[in-house]
Amino acid sequence: MAGRRTSYPMSSNHYVPMANHNHEASDLQDVIETKDQAKESHYFPKTDHDQETSYTFHAVEMEDQRIKSHDFPKTSHDQDTSYAFHTIEMEDEEKRPYPIRMDSLQSVHTTKSEHSETGRSHSAIRPFDTQEEVLVGNSEPSTHPHDGIFWRSPILMGGNLFIGIIASIAHHVFYRCMVGKQVGDDFSQQWTLRYGTTFAFVSQVCLVSSVGFAYTQWLWKSLYHKDTKISVNCLDAAFVADTSVISILNTEMLWKLKLGSLLAVVAWTLPIGSLLTPGTLYVVPSTKSIHTHANVSSLDMYGPDQPARFTYSAPINATDGIQNELFLGPRTIITRLSTATATQGEILPINAPFSNATYDVQFYGPIVKCKEADSATATIIQSLRDESVANITGSITEVANYYYAFVPNLGSYGNSSLPNNGVTVIPQSRLQQPQNASNELWMGYSRYTRSKSFETENHYTVCTLHNASYNININFEEGIQTVTSKSLSVLNSVPYPDINTPASNSLMVQHAYSAYMWSIADLMVGTMGIFQAAPAATGLPSTYFSEITTQIAHTSLLGSSDLDAFFERKSNDPLGNNNTAVSDQRAQDISLAGNATLEELVEELAWNVTCGFMNSNLLSPPVNTSVLSTTSINIYAYHCSTLLLSYGIAIFVALIANSLGAYAYHINGRSHNKSFSAILAATRDSEFGRLLPGGVRGKIPLPEWVLETQLRFVDVDGGGVDECGMGGKKGGGREFRVVGMRKAYEARRKDDLGAHFRRGDGL
Template structure:
């Protein structure tokens, strides 16, 4: 029975490691100020556009309500360049590292549509004039891409400005005109490159975005509804300037600077397969059209087989959202934010706990059963200590009692009802003298004086 009791101490030493720690996250909702692009706010338009006052002697941001648009701020051009170069939205400057929120705001979106017949004819005229301009002794015979901003000159006629513009007073259309070749397969299975004509215009749009940032990774999703097109501001000294229109125009100008230009003459490269057709290199022919370089494959992977008008609209969306990269170009709105914190959580393995503790409970149950059986069969023996049983068990009368031959010998049967033992003196097996002192108890639970095993 003692061994059973001692065995209860063993399971804790062999219990497997059931408690463990794992990484998790804790998400809580709160209300906080979160940023959104402020390009549609009239009071913040001066951060996007450089529009000096039309009249002198006014106080800045107070009564300088009549202004002249001259171009975008430098930061707007830098963001447009970074966004178009990356092919994605730059990191947003959010007040919380791990957060998610939804926001609605107004911002520009640029959409491209096919030009009508009159506009196509004007584009062809501008293209022929540009190709007719001699470059030293070279003559431009092919043009694969030509994009420009139509601008009124001093005589009131339109000119094609196909290079990036600096801040200067001008009267362009708030449009981007493009004509380009697009390879396709005709009905006869032959590869042809028809010319396309498109015009891109800025529109006001209502954005509804879901923005999240977790452990350095940001995700922007949502949708937008396109509104009316935004014309170039016609600043009148006698009228209050629409500064939101100025800011949208600055956005369009900065975006157009990423798209204007041409691919022709010395630019007959793999973009439009003209280098193979013209055999720019020795042994080069049209059978090598699809032998693309690693850089070209990377560009095609980024485009994902989408047309130019779709890519330009996506670029304008990314640039509008990229305004949140600079805190100066944003305003704050009180909204619901989900904050995510990295935490350590504790858990346990149920099976690892069940086995050792089930064994411990089983041992305890066995001990209880043995105690109940002993109580039923032998009754109660009050006032007894363990050493009393040890001393009594060493008595010669106990060893010679007839009850020892039974299957269930008991100490009570050997000692009698009163349990009186006398002192004995004799010699042990080794010839040395030994004495035994008896143990005495009675029914009133008196405890006898005992000792034993002392050598004399």
């Protein structure tokens, strides 16, 4: 085909350039040139007018973007009319001159070609400098009946709103169902967050989409029914305001399209709620309790072979063949645990089944109860106390005694013929050997009549071993134990074992109880007093000092308030002074003892020692019992008010926007969108072709004079946007027209066009 030229008769659907009124044009043919990369001007026959009519053809070459203009002789008419033809040439394609109609509006003046079979009427070209009133005609919007609202647009607007509301409700219900549930592993927690984020995303997208539909309808309603000049720059911003946040800053749009701008702002602010709602589900620490059965330590002094773990006893054979057991003292484990408990002032650690657990245990065990001695016993205690002081002779003597405790030998108690009614003192350092003793502890001590009074009185106490029924609750929280007595029933007193009692399990239990009392009494017996040492030489003063000869100094009982008088001696004592200030060490002892009396502290020590035996699995073998196991877990919590408020505001605003959209549908009488075809249908005015030079081709930025050009919807008499006209009136409608800034942008347009030609862009 290259180099060959073929002529075709012009089809009836091509526009033929006409002279002005009643001019009859000769037959025309399209000439197709297939010559590669060539551009030719094509001439048409002249008419028989006095002057030749000038025709202009534009050869457009797609490859190098250049345009040629071809001038033709003009003919004489009442007014000059120019026509533009464009020859479009593409590589390896035919080129054909196509006359491009410069105006979409039909003029009342038409020309008819002699050879035109269709008798088509063609528009006369409107001069660009025509006055605005002539161009736009009636700018007031006409009233047109509805020509039908396309169902898909309003249904999508309402459907998106409905789905957004459902997603919001589902989000609330989902989070409400998660409240109190244990947080699973990483995978489970991630999916929980994903579900919540999905609900928020769907709600956001649907609500914003519904507002977008409403904004589009309201925008067209504002432009179509409002007699307002709007610049191209404002229209650019308005048509992307719901998708480009920067466009909302256009001041002209904010001023001339106030409600539309507000809808655009709503479309941008609605997603804020979706940022808040996923965070309303959060994790808080909690505990999970489970009832289970587990092995726990429980004191056992009655089971087979269990008493032997407490007492050191030796078998003896009586003359009558009956075997007896001789009690010799406590086993070392009893002494060790008792001393450790007394030193720490608390129950030794018990073996825990779980790090967080609560359970109850019941058992029979020993307990020591203390009471104030009667007058007869008090007299015996004081007599033995005085004897103890008097028995210290030599260069060092005891001048004042503040504490005296001992285990009485009551084998001859009640024999009035013997000193102290037959009561004797068991030596302080008891040996593990047969002896007559008792399961009692007698104490005499000097204490303040009232705190810090420096006036003392002698007080006498008797502590006795008893059997008791224990019911205790043991609680472990993160490994820290708390032992609480639920009930303690003190039963019978337990006497010291009799050597003549036949061996039996009950006798061995008595031995075990006595071993327990022995270990506690050993911590208490002894003295505390002021001693005087004779001078080393004549004429030198005597030396006075205090001395503690009891294991109580190794226990928490040393901080008892009953012993304050010893540590804060009266001013008439050789070492005494009136200073009641407490030393730092004494303050620690008082804090450890809780400033309690000796009677209270001895009973507390006995209770702690008994419970402390559960530290040993030998003394307290495991038993299976019900345990409330508590585990630290994380659970979900939910701030429903934040989610409901966020979604409530978003839905309320979206409902208002949809109401405006529905109103716009009713006023417009049709559905609109912002597609290219919709915008193209509203811009049929030929002046848009002259407004935008060919070199623009959709690129940005547009020249400033283009952006400032004022447009407005106006009524037209024919053509319209569609067959029936945009307003629905047969043969008429409304479309955008250029209505402002004629002279200003004309001058700038000429300058820009000259620049385009100099660059070779063409028109």
